[in-house]
Amino acid sequence: MLIAQIGRKPINDKSVEREVYALSSGIALGLVNLGAGPELHVQFGDLNIEERLLRFIEGGKIMELPKSTQQASQYNEGQCSSIREGDQVNVHITSPGALFALCLIYLQSNNRLVAAKL
Secondary structure (H helix, E strand, O other): OHHHHHOOOOOOOOOOOHHHHHHHHHHHHHHHOOOOOOHHHHHOHHHOHHHHHHHHHHOOEOOOOOHHHOOOOOOOOOOOOOOOOOOEOOHHHHHHHHHHHHHHHOOOOOOHHHHHHO
């Protein structure tokens, strides 16, 4: 799932490419749902994609994915001794990708609420 990849925790001490990984996942999520806007809630209502993207932009406590979307330990935290993030979103990593995704998803939708958030 692309939304999970934006906020993926470091899996080892050699996580130098995390920013690019999160950004490319955000761009991919935006392109897959290009212009979907309000219909996104109908298709993926249980994922709360808009709320998750806003959390990746603004920060706060990490939202758990629904159990139906989690695969066997693929999205679990790895062991990294040099990066300790805890249960908060690292907006320095996640916000560029989340911004791209949100902008592409609501492209030409004229949604004032999303525009005000951005």
